[in-house]
Amino acid sequence: MRVGDDKIEEIRRSSDIVDVIAGFVQLKKRGKNYLGLCPFHQEKTPSFNVSPEKQMFHCFGCGVGGNVFTFIMEHEKVSFIEAVRTLSDRAGIPLPERGGDQGLAGENEGLYKACKTAGLRFYDNLVNSTEGQLGLEYLKHRGFSDATIRKFGLGYSRNAWNDIVEYAAGLKHDLAEYEKAGLIIKRDDGSSLYDRFRGRVMFPIFSPSGRPIGFGARKIREDDTVQGKYINSPETPIYSKSRNLYGLSHSKEAIRERGFAILVEGYADLISVFQAGIENIVASSGTALTVEQIQLISRYAKTIVLVYDADSAGSKATMRGVDLVIENGLDVKVAALPPGDDPDSFVRKKGGGEFTALIGQAVSFLEFKAESFVAEGLLKTPEGKTQAVRSLVEIIAKVRDEIKRNFYIKSIAEKYDIYESVLFRELEAVLRREHAPRTFLRPRGSADAPLRRGDDSPSPPVPPSPATLSAIERDLLKIMLEAGPDMVKFVFRHLTIDVFTHPLARQVAEILQRETGENRPWNVSLVVDRIEDPALKHFIADVTFTKYEISKEWQGVEEPDRWVVAEKSVLRALLRDIDRRIGENFAQLKSAQLRGESVGPFQAEHLRLEGEKKRVESTSLLDTKGE
Secondary structure: OOOOHHHHHHHHHOOOHHHHHHOOOOOEEEOOEEEEOOOOOOOOOOOEEEEOOOOEEEEOOOOOEEOHHHHHHHHHOOOHHHHHHHHHHHHOOOOOOOOOOHHHOOOOHHHHHHHHHHHHHHHHHHHHOOOOHHHHHHHHHOOOOHHHHHHOOOEEEOOOOOHHHHHHHHOOOOHHHHHHOOOEEEOOOOOOEEEOOOOEEEEEEEOOOOOEEEEEEEEOOOOOOOOOOEEEOOOOOOOOHHHOOEOHHHHHHHHHHHOOEEEEOOHHHHHHHHHOOOOOEEEOOOOOOOHHHHHHHHOOOOEEEEEEOOOOHHHHHHHOOHHHHHHOOOEEEEEEOOOOOOHHHHHHHHHHHHHHHHHHOOEEHHHHHHHHHHHOOHHHOHHHHHHHHHHHHHHHHOOOOHHHHHHHHHHHHHHHOOOHHHHHHHHHHHHHHHOOOOOOOOOOOOOOOOOOOOOOOOOOOOOOOHHHOOHHHHHHHHHHHHHOHHHHHHHHHHOOHHHOOOHHHHHHHHHHHHHHHOOOOOOHHHHHHOOOOHHHHHHHHHHHHOOOOOOHHHOOOOOOOHHHHHHHHHHHHHHHHHHHHHHHHHHHHHHHHHHOOOOHHHHHHHHHHHHHHHHHHOOOOHHHOOO
């Protein structure tokens, strides 16, 4: 299937890049652009820029950049045609039916397709089969409405060995994709395949962008011999438990709007609270928080409220990840449930209003720890009090904000009647111990480094360094990309393609020259669409987001006149070429002298080149810009 340029342009115009990327990255306005933490590599200081004017993005940290289609391709690891389809669905713009685009799909598209097909099958089993009534009764007993069941795509896996195997085979799908997606398993002898999930209520797990990537399966049958109340999808190329949070695709807008994320343990906890009207909530699935999960939340908010259930091992495991949250610059509060309650039971008994009040009473993690020390009786002896205070100081040491650390120290000093100077000395000792040197996020390349790239996929390709790109070439490319065909014609009226010595710069210049010569309408975003090489896309984004560099006189000038920049850049390029020829001629003159040959022709050429240089220095080119 080929989507015409007109349709692509319609989808692009309907897909504001700031709105699209804001669904994945927490953006803040900085001047004309928006800034956020890059979703493609780990960073503490935002270097990910989005330009509403240019409809482009670029990360100055890892070099990834492009337009709105590039972002979806990079983030979701899909082909261009799939990115077009994703954005067309988002914008409500119909596309031709799928036909010949299967070969263009991303390498993991078959896994997404398998999960989506299985999810629809599980939902159909739940609401339309006799056996599925068992699952439906269980969900109704948990208090889930029909609308909630639909919203979260809940389902039921039939109590059979080959329901999904036969269903997928009947659709003529590649069963190898279902096996790779963790939905079916090959027997040890390799003779046949069977379903992983059988006779259980199914909870689909979605990527942040809303694509099904895995499942959690809840035991409800007495004759179910598989161990564990829950079994989950295994690690696959599109699903990693440590890199996803259940419910984020449903809650991310509410998290951004409210400014904090509520963190609970399980699927049912989240769904019950969400159904009660508290939508800024995610679930950790009962594991200690990971760096990757913290980074996911940080795209949307900088505060996490942990709902703590003292009776739950999973809740205690989540608490063990709090140090990572603090180290990575997020604020943590804790809302403790009454004994015997989990979020699901609390909401069902007392309602959403009481749960909201509970969240409103959340205390800082430091205060929660202090209260827990009191409950444990740790403060009854000098030794216990010393241990408690040292433990609190170690937590404070993980806070990156120095001012916030100072306030916490003052609070501890007042609470335990200890001199601040004593606590500050202890803090300095902890910082010296831990600051050797501290890495808040695992560096790329370490054995267990997270793959911060949406749902799957390894790190994006890093483009060749633009460091060798001269200011002249960068300025010429930038003004041509920004100003369009008339500027391209102006530049190449005075220069040849040979002025571009950087290999990627030359490729881009050739593309612009070709696009203009064919009289095809284009802008920088369209040019990016027509390029397949990711390195070239990233290079264009790097050039587009870089300020003009023509001379010191332009420092601090936010919007220089493009035609003046073009004229100065062209003249500098011409002068650079003349200087190169003067240098070559001088080398030939010296060589002739050494051989005892006449140097007259070289002296004449030198005078001619010096005259040409003076003429260029006094030339105005702007009279020719409209020719």
